[in-house]
Amino acid sequence: MNVEPHQIATIAAKEFWDRLRNRWVLAVALVFTAFALVIAYFGAAQQGVIGFQSIDVTIASLVSLAIYLIPLIALILGFDAIVGERERGSLDLLLSLPITRLELLLGKYCGLAAALAFSTIAGFGLVGVLLAVKLDTSALFHYAGFMVSALLLGLSFLSLAVMVSVFAPDRTRASGLALALWFFFVLVFDLLLLGALVLTGGQYGGEIFPWLMLLNPADVFRVLNIFSLDQVRTLYGLATVFPEGLAAPWKLGLIMCAWIVAPLALAAWRFKR
Amino acid sequence: MENALTPPLDLPARVLPMAAMPAGGEAVTLAGVIRHFGAVHAVDGVDLRVARGELFGLIGHNGAGKSTLFKLMLGLIAPGAGEIRIDGTLVSGAEFRSVRRKIGYLPENVVLYDNLTGLETLYFFADLKSVPRRDCAAVLERVGLAQAARRRVREYSKGMRQRLGFAQALLGRPQLLFLDEPTNGLDPEAIREFYAILRELKAQGVTMILTSHILAEIQERVDRLAIMAQGKILELGTVQALREKMDLPLWFEVKLAHADFSAVREALGNLPICAIEARDDHVAVQCRRESKMAVIAALAALGGRVLDLNVREPSLEDVFFGFGD
Numbered sequence: 001m002n003v004e005p006h007q008i009a010t011i012a013a014k015e016f017w018d019r020l021r022n023r024w025v026l027a028v029a030l031v032f033t034a035f036a037l038v039i040a041y042f043g044a045a046q047q048g049v050i051g052f053q054s055i056d057v058t059i060a061s062l063v064s065l066a067i068y069l070i071p072l073i074a075l076i077l078g079f080d081a082i083v084g085e086r087e088r089g090s091l092d093l094l095l096s097l098p099i100t101r102l103e104l105l106l107g108k109y110c111g112l113a114a115a116l117a118f119s120t121i122a123g124f125g126l127v128g129v130l131l132a133v134k135l136d137t138s139a140l141f142h143y144a145g146f147m148v149s150a151l152l153l154g155l156s157f158l159s160l161a162v163m164v165s166v167f168a169p170d171r172t173r174a175s176g177l178a179l180a181l182w183f184f185f186v187l188v189f190d191l192l193l194l195g196a197l198v199l200t201g202g203q204y205g206g207e208i209f210p211w212l213m214l215l216n217p218a219d220v221f222r223v224l225n226i227f228s229l230d231q232v233r234t235l236y237g238l239a240t241v242f243p244e245g246l247a248a249p250w251k252l253g254l255i256m257c258a259w260i261v262a263p264l265a266l267a268a269w270r271f272k273r
Numbered sequence: 274m275e276n277a278l279t280p281p282l283d284l285p286a287r288v289l290p291m292a293a294m295p296a297g298g299e300a301v302t303l304a305g306v307i308r309h310f311g312a313v314h315a316v317d318g319v320d321l322r323v324a325r326g327e328l329f330g331l332i333g334h335n336g337a338g339k340s341t342l343f344k345l346m347l348g349l350i351a352p353g354a355g356e357i358r359i360d361g362t363l364v365s366g367a368e369f370r371s372v373r374r375k376i377g378y379l380p381e382n383v384v385l386y387d388n389l390t391g392l393e394t395l396y397f398f399a400d401l402k403s404v405p406r407r408d409c410a411a412v413l414e415r416v417g418l419a420q421a422a423r424r425r426v427r428e429y430s431k432g433m434r435q436r437l438g439f440a441q442a443l444l445g446r447p448q449l450l451f452l453d454e455p456t457n458g459l460d461p462e463a464i465r466e467f468y469a470i471l472r473e474l475k476a477q478g479v480t481m482i483l484t485s486h487i488l489a490e491i492q493e494r495v496d497r498l499a500i501m502a503q504g505k506i507l508e509l510g511t512v513q514a515l516r517e518k519m520d521l522p523l524w525f526e527v528k529l530a531h532a533d534f535s536a537v538r539e540a541l542g543n544l545p546i547c548a549i550e551a552r553d554d555h556v557a558v559q560c561r562r563e564s565k566m567a568v569i570a571a572l573a574a575l576g577g578r579v580l581d582l583n584v585r586e587p588s589l590e591d592v593f594f595g596f597g598d
Binding site for chain 2: 018090
């Protein structure tokens with residue numbers, strides 16, 4: 001199919017500027033900055049210490065926060081991308097124009113992704129700049145890695161949200177589905193895995209658990225960050241069952257990319273029908 | 274409501290559609306088009322041809338299938354069976370994208386973006402239609418929204434939104450316009466100006482298909498119309514042809530000097546009159562079209578006793594309800 005990039009860019013630009021104009025980008029960036037600052041300076045308060053301690057502990061704490069917050073923000077951002085236009089009645093007008101359904105879908109995703117990326121990079125990046133004086137090159141590299149993986153996490157859940165917005169018949173059900181996805185991937189999935197592991201006494205299927213973790217972008221994000229931090233690797237339960245060969249950052253990065261592409265592809269297939 | 278639609282006669286030529294379609298031929302062809310939604314036969318075997326440059330009306334009750342037919346013609350939904358061609362191109366084909374550039378569409382319930390200004394809204398649609406942004410201001414002016422160009426759409430009244438929707442449909446010199454209930458929310462003056470624009474477009478050879486529930490509004494304006502019911506086209510033709518086909522009776526309204534009801538009855542004598550009624554200040558006489566001249570002659574014989582005489586042709590509404598029945 002002939003895809004015209006300028007049509008995608010037009011839709012994307014509108015989506016991005018809408019989020020910038022209604023201060024969504026600013027609000028989310030401030031939330032990320034505030035949480036990152038609090039975690040960086042008060043993350044070790046339980047041990048009776050205040051102030052920045054180490055990049056490993058900071059990133060581990062940020063991962064714990066980001067794994068709840070970023071998927072939720074991404075799902076809220078994208079759940080009504082298509083169904084909202086359909087429900088408002090503006091979808092027919094858009095599709096009567098010389099734009100294909102694929103271009104519209106990609107434009108929506110790219111615009112929302114740009115807004116999310118801008119917030120993530122600005123929010124966490126500002127804290128990175130503040131911490132830069134206290135970090136060496138290696139620590140900065142780790143922090144940059146965390147930012148990139150946080151971005152990939154957001155983009156993968158945004159992709160899921162856009163998929164929901166295509167499949168759902170109305171906004172109410174789309175929001176319900178988005179919340180259900182968040183519960184499943186962020187809260188329930190690991191419990192199910194752990195439960196299965198405990199039930200089987202760890203005797204059966206232990207080798208497939210790492211692969212099952214790849215079925216959850218939130219877990220991939222966690223593993224991606226935890227495995228790069230020697231200090232905290234041992235603190236995490238499920239992540240420690242992950243074979244080191246599978247935990248190469250580029251492999252996990254590719255899996256995150258697959259989590260971006262696959263839901264979008266499914267959404268594009270459904271939207272064309 | 275903002276200022277009424279103003280007809281600026283000195284618009285740049287590129288802003289309004291020109292007669293780009295060759296004279297003659299068909300702009301829209303539907304052959305055996307069917308679209309069912311479960312048990313609902315939204316469109317049920319429609320054959321229709323709309324000539325280039327024609328102003329075509331589509332009327333019917335709510336749920337008659339007009340909006341579904343629009344969506345089919347715009348390629349928004351696929352037909353279950355049949356074939357739709359716009360400007361000779363299959364709507365379902367990949368080449369239809371280029372045809373879309375020649376189409377303008379105003380949906381029944383136009384929904385625009387509240388957070389954009391009127392001008393930004395047109396910029397957005399202009400970008401998607403690959404129309405230069407410099408054309409937008411003139412189109413806004415044409416629909417009477419120049420003063421509100423930099424106001425957010427959320428501040429617009431319903432009528433202003435409708436005009437902005439019309440403006441986006443006019444972008445890019447469309448050669449075919451689909452207008453679904455286009456005068457929704459417009460005040461009488463704006464409706465008059467709207468039809469003035471349609472007249473200009475028609476003079477330029479633009480094909481237009483419009484629906485309306487206000488039959489009196491379109492009966493003198495469309496070249497032909499189709500009456501739809503339950504997904505089918507019941508009748509198709511000019512308003513006059515449909516009147517004749519229905520053979521609905523005419524009404525004479527006779528105002529007399531002394532409300533002499535019996536004089537009228539006497540004058541009409543043995544003529545085949547359908548009905549004769551005394552009303553407030555006149556007598557109403559109903560007869561078939563073929564008796565029209567005989568009735569006029571009989572009433573003329575009353576001489577000075579007749580103060581005034583009006584002949585009322587059946588309206589499109591009469592025709593519509595006649596077919597509906």
